[in-house]
Each structure stands twice: as C-alpha cells, then as structure tokens.
Amino acid sequence: MERHFDEELKNLKQKLLQMADTAQGMIGLAVRALTERKEPLAGEVFALEEKVNAAEIEIEEEVLRLLAVRQPAARDLRLLTAILKINNDLERVADQAENIAEIAVLLLKEPPLKPVIDIPKMAALSQRMIKNGIDAFVKHDASLAKAVCEDDDAVDRINDQRFRELLTTMIADPKSVTRAVDLILVGRNLERIADHATNISEDVIFIEEGKNIKHHLQEKPEASS
Amino acid sequence: MVTPEVKIELKDLTVSFAGKKSLDRVNLDIRTHEILSIIGPANSGKTTFLKTLNRLIDLEKNVRVEGRILLDGRDIYREDPVLLRCKVGIIFALPVPLPVTVFENVVYGVRRQGVKDARELSRVAERSLRDAYLWDEMKDRLQEQAMKLSGGQQQRLCIARALAVNPEVILFDEPCSALDPISTAKIEEAMQTLKDHYTIVLVTNNTKQAARVGDRTAFFLMGELIEIDSTRKIFTTPRDRRTDDYISGRFG
Numbered sequence: 001m002e003r004h005f006d007e008e009l010k011n012l013k014q015k016l017l018q019m020a021d022t023a024q025g026m027i028g029l030a031v032r033a034l035t036e037r038k039e040p041l042a043g044e045v046f047a048l049e050e051k052v053n054a055a056e057i058e059i060e061e062e063v064l065r066l067l068a069v070r071q072p073a074a075r076d077l078r079l080l081t082a083i084l085k086i087n088n089d090l091e092r093v094a095d096q097a098e099n100i101a102e103i104a105v106l107l108l109k110e111p112p113l114k115p116v117i118d119i120p121k122m123a124a125l126s127q128r129m130i131k132n133g134i135d136a137f138v139k140h141d142a143s144l145a146k147a148v149c150e151d152d153d154a155v156d157r158i159n160d161q162r163f164r165e166l167l168t169t170m171i172a173d174p175k176s177v178t179r180a181v182d183l184i185l186v187g188r189n190l191e192r193i194a195d196h197a198t199n200i201s202e203d204v205i206f207i208e209e210g211k212n213i214k215h216h217l218q219e220k221p222e223a224s225s
Numbered sequence: 226m227v228t229p230e231v232k233i234e235l236k237d238l239t240v241s242f243a244g245k246k247s248l249d250r251v252n253l254d255i256r257t258h259e260i261l262s263i264i265g266p267a268n269s270g271k272t273t274f275l276k277t278l279n280r281l282i283d284l285e286k287n288v289r290v291e292g293r294i295l296l297d298g299r300d301i302y303r304e305d306p307v308l309l310r311c312k313v314g315i316i317f318a319l320p321v322p323l324p325v326t327v328f329e330n331v332v333y334g335v336r337r338q339g340v341k342d343a344r345e346l347s348r349v350a351e352r353s354l355r356d357a358y359l360w361d362e363m364k365d366r367l368q369e370q371a372m373k374l375s376g377g378q379q380q381r382l383c384i385a386r387a388l389a390v391n392p393e394v395i396l397f398d399e400p401c402s403a404l405d406p407i408s409t410a411k412i413e414e415a416m417q418t419l420k421d422h423y424t425i426v427l428v429t430n431n432t433k434q435a436a437r438v439g440d441r442t443a444f445f446l447m448g449e450l451i452e453i454d455s456t457r458k459i460f461t462t463p464r465d466r467r468t469d470d471y472i473s474g475r476f477g
Contacts, residue, residue, distance in 0.1 A: 003474060071433055073460045074469040210462030 005070050009079065012062050013138070016083055016090070019055040020134040022048055023090045024127050026097035027193060031123040034104035034186065035116050045101035052094035059087045078210065082203040086137065089196040089203075093130060096189040096196075103182045103189075113169070113179040118162050122190040125155050129197035136201060142208040145201035149213075155194035159187045230257040232394060232424040233278065237292035240273050240282065247273040249448040250292070255394075260416060260425040262439030262456065264432055266471065269445040271428045275396045278426065279313035280306045296394070311338075314387035318399035320379035322371035327363050330371045330382055334390040349389050356422075357385035358415040377408025384415060395419065397427040401434065413438050432472045436460045444468045 026048050033041035063084045066072065072080055129148050136145035166180040202214050233255040240248040248270040255261050263271050276282040277290060280301060294301045301309055311334070323330050331350045332340075340346060350367070354360040359381040371382055380400060387395060397416070401409040416425055416438055429435050435442050436456055443453040444465070452465045463469045470476055 005474070073432065073436065073472040074463055076473050077461060 005066075005072075005076070008066060008070075009076070012059065012066070012083060015055065015059055015062070016086060017134065017138065019052060019059065019087070019090050020130065022052055022055070023093040023097065024130050024134075026052070026094055027100075027123055027127050027130070027190075030097045030100035030104060031120060031190075033101055034107060035120055037108055037112070039105060039108055042101035042105050045097055049094050049098045052091055056087055056091040060084065063087070075207070078207045082137075082207045085203050086200050089199045093193050093196045096193050099189045100186050103186055107179060107182055110179055113176055113183065116183075118158055119183070119186055119190070122155055122158050122162075122187065122194075125151060125158075126190050126193040126197065129155070129194050130200070133197045133200035133204065136204045137207070140208055142205050145204040145208075148201035149198050152194050152198045155191055159191045162187050229259070231255070232257040232297065234295040234298075235292065236295070238274075238277065238294060239291040240270070240277055241289045241291075242285065243287040244289075246448050248277070251450045253443060253450060253453055255424060255426060256441075257424055258420055258422075259440040260420050260427060260438055262435035262442040263426065263428045263445060264430075264435045264442060264471070265445035265451075266476065268447065270448040271445055272398055273448075274445065275315070275398050275426060275428050278394070278396055279310045279315055281310070281315065311390045312392055313394040313396060314390070314392035315396040315398065316380070316383055316387055316400050318402045320376065320383045320403075322374070322379050322382055324370070324372055326368050327371050327374070327382060328367040331385045331389050333386060338390065350385075353385040353389040356388050356415070356419060357381045358411050358418075359385055375408070377404050377411060380404060380408065380412060381415065384412070388419075392423060394424045394426065397425065397429075399429055400427070402430065409434070432460075444471060446471070 026045050029041045029048075030045045033039065033045065063080050066080060070076070129151050132144055132148045132151075135141070136148065163184055166184050170177050170180045199214075202212075205211060205213050231254045235251055235253050235255075238248055238251040239246060251270075251274070263274060265271050273282065276285075278294065278301075282288055282290060283306065290302075296304075296309070296312065301313075323333060325333075328346075328350055331353050332346045335346060335349050340349070351360060351364075354363055359378065362378060363382075371379065374382060380403075384395075384400075401412050404412065413434065416427065419425060420440075427435065427438060439456040441453060442456045442459040444451045444459065444463075444467075446467055452459065452463060452468045454464070459468060460472060463472070
C-alpha cells in the first residue's frame with residue numbers, strides 16, 4: 001500500500017541527496033583551489049557552505065515534523081533517525097571543505113612548499129566514500145556501505161604517511177613550518193571527511209539491517225528479550 | 226540471566242469456529258507482572274486469543290479449542306470456569322457498567338462471592354477505585370448512578386470492578402478505543418501501576434498504545450503468531466517483514 005508518508009519520505013531523501021551532491025562538490029572545489037592555486041574556487045566553496053547550512057536546517061525541521069506527525073516505527077523510524085544523522089554528517093563534510101578552502105586562501109599567499117600529490121589522492125578517495133555512502137543509502141545496499149567503512153583505512157594510511165613526511169620537511173627547514181602545518185591540517189580535514197562517510201555508511205547498515213555496527217558493537221552478542 | 230517467571234503458558238493452541246481456524250498452533254508464554262501487547266489486523270485472532278485465556282470463548286457457538294493453556298502450571302480446562310474468570314478478569318472495548326450506583330458496581334462481584342460486611346465492602350471499593358485511578362474523582366460520588374459517569378470514568382469503573390475480586394491476570398480488549406486522549410492516558414497510567422500486582426494482556430488496534438504500554442509485544446496475522454519480542458525490538462527492528470509492514474501502516 002503506497003502511503004502519503006512514502007511520498008514525504010521520498011521528498012526528504014531527495015533533499016538529502018542534493019545536499020550530499022553539494023557537499024561532495026565542495027570537497028573537489030576546495031582541493032582544486034589549493035592544487036591549481038585558484039582563489040575564486042575557494043570563494044565558490046564559501047558560497048556553497050551557506051547553501052548547505054540552510055539545507056541542514058530545512059531537513060532537520062522536516063524530520064522533526066514527520067517524527068511528530070507520523071510517529072513512525074520500525075524501518076520508517078530507522079530511516080528518519082538515520083537521515084537526521086546523515087544530515088549532520090553532510091553539514092560537517094561541508095564545514096571541512098570550507099576549512100580546506102580557507103587554508104588554500106592562506107597558502108596561495110606563499111610560494112608552494114612542494115608539489116601536492118597526496119592531497120588530490122585523499123580527496124578523490126574521500127569523495128568516492130561520500131558518493132558510495134550516499135549511493136548505498138539510495139539503493140538500500142548494505143554491502144556497498146560496508147565497503148565504504150573499509151576504505152576509511154586507506155585514507156588514514158595516506159594521512160599518517162603525509163604527516164611523517166611533512167614532519168621531516170619541518171625539521172629540515174624551519175621556515176616551512178607554517179605551510180607544512182597548514183598542509184597537515186588539510187590532510188586532517190580530508191581524513192575527517194572520510195570519517196563522516198564512514199558514519200553515513202554505518203547509518204545505512206542500521207537502516208537496512210537494523211544492526212548498529214558503530215564502535216564494533218556487532219561483535220557483542222545481542223541482548224535477548 | 227534470570228528466567229522470567231511464566232504466568233500463562235500456551236502450547237499448540239488452536240481455536241476453530243465451525244471448522245475454520247481462528248488461531249493456529251500458537252505457542253507462547255505470558256510472564257508474571259508483564260504487560261503483553263497483542264497487535265494485528267482485523268481477523269488476526271487477537272480477541273479470540275484473549276477470550277480463550279479465561280474461557281469466555283466457551284460461550285461461543287461451534288467453537289473447538291485444542292492444545293493446552295496452563296495458568297501457574299495448571300490446565301485452565303480442569304478449573305471451574307467461574308473461578309477462572311475471577312482469577313483472569315477481562316475489560317472490554319465498550320464500558321458496561323451495571324445500572325446501579327458506583328459503589329454497587331465495584332462491589333458487585335465481591336457481594337456475589339458472599340461478602341456482606343459493610344466495612345469490608347467499603348475497603349474493597351476504595352482499594353479497587355484507587356488502583357483504577359478513579360478514587361479521587363469518585364470518593365464523594367459513590368452513591369451516584371454509574372450510567373451518569375463519562376465514558377472514561379465508566380471504563381475505569383469497569384477496571385475497578387474487575388480488580389475488586391482480586392484477579393491475578395487482567396485482559397484488556399481494546400480498552401481505549403472509545404475514549405478521548407486524556408481518558409486513554411489515565412487508563413494507560415493505571416495499567417503501568419497495575420502490572421506491579423497483576424499480569425496484563427492488552428489487545429489493541431492502536432499500535433502506538435502497544436508501544437507505549439507493553440513490555441513485550443506479539444504480532445498476530447490470520448491466526449498465526451508471527452513474532453513476539455520486547456516492545457523496543459518490535460518497534461525498532463522487528464525480525465519479520467510482515468510485522469514491520471503492519472506497524473508502519475503498510476497494511477491492516
């Protein structure tokens with residue numbers, strides 16, 4: 001039986017997808033501002049950040065309305081609570097992209113420290129994780145969501161390696177410290193974006209399978225009634 | 226983990242009307258001092274289930290009950306049905322007060338049991354009305370005609386009447402279907418308190434009520450017990466897709 005509630009949920013999901021699309025685009029723009037040394041791209045990120053903030057509030061209000069009016073249970077309840085959390089994660093992703101754009105603006109005032117290779121790699125991985133997390137949400141695909149959680153380790157590895165390299169650079173040349181610290185922060189922002197993608201995927205697994213896998217909860221035996 | 230004490234045990238319970246099965250091989254335990262909510266669409270066997278627990282079903286025509294129902298380990302079909310119905314009281318959807326005073330309504334069953342002492346009757350009336358969340362509203366109106374009370378008060382009066390004969394189990398059949406939200410809240414409050422002393426089975430078409438009140442919830446569909454689990458589990462992550470669809474309003 002098709003319910004009017006299904007239509008409301010569909011519209012809400014559509015809004016969330018648009019927000020995910022914007023947030024994902026912001027990561028690309030922020031990293032390009034840094035790698036291609038184009039300040040206007042950073043400006044675009046700042047403008048989009050306001051759009052994402054407005055979308056976050058709109059989605060949150062709609063979820064609260066539906067919780068109050070529809071009093072959902074089971075799958076619907078899991079879906080709405082997950083949307084609330086994914087909404088928050090996407091807003092944080094946009095914040096991280098904005099941070100990268102802000103750092104890019106600062107770094108553009110200085111000569112480049114060294115060719116930026118790993119950052120685009122990390123950015124591409126994080127963007128893919130967000131995309132796959134959201135695809136898993138749309139396609140009800142718990143196995144794709146699980147694959148996203150596994151990708152998080154790859155991003156963490158690149159970030160750790162970059163950190164060590166930049167540390168060596170700073171020790172060798174103290175004048176590089178400010179720029180190196182900024183680049184470390186960019187890595188940190190991308191690593192956080194990958195963490196948000198992991199959160200989103202964990203929420204998808206919760207919606208689809210009713211299992212909370214956060215903090216490896218799945219390894220504990222389920223309490224019986 | 227401590228195994229919960231079982232009050233009523235159903236073993237392969239099948240109930241048929243003129244050969245047509247209304248309940249089909251139901252196996253479940255009702256635990257002492259729990260509120261067990263029973264949900265399911267029309268013709269799922271909810272009311273049949275409830276009426277079987279105190280053998281009111283015996284009054285129906287062409288009925289056949291198979292399997293066993295044990296109350297405290299004893300087969301209810303080996304008990305006197307009148308005594309059984311004192312132990313297992315029932316509250317119906319529509320309140321049925323007797324056309325006498327509030328006081329006489331409450332003590333009706335106790336008088337029939339032979340209690341004549343006025344002080345004892347007053348004591349029973351006060352205790353029962355308090356337990357039914359009605360004493361404060363009725364303490365100065367005990368001699369009023371019960372038919373003059375509001376619907377919500379009449380329903381709580383029926384609960385008080387059931388409590389007066391010291392039941393062990395109380396069956397509620399859609400007790401709030403004809404009540405406003407405030408009266409409903411009072412009945413639900415009463416149920417939460419009553420479970421400290423009684424075992425409660427609540428049949429309801431209002432799934433939200435089952436979620437609010439029940440410790441465990443059982444979902445019936447076309448005479449079959451589909452799923453029984455903690456209310457938290459049923460309303461967040463039910464195992465069976467049909468349970469999910471029903472409580473999400475996708476059918477029923």
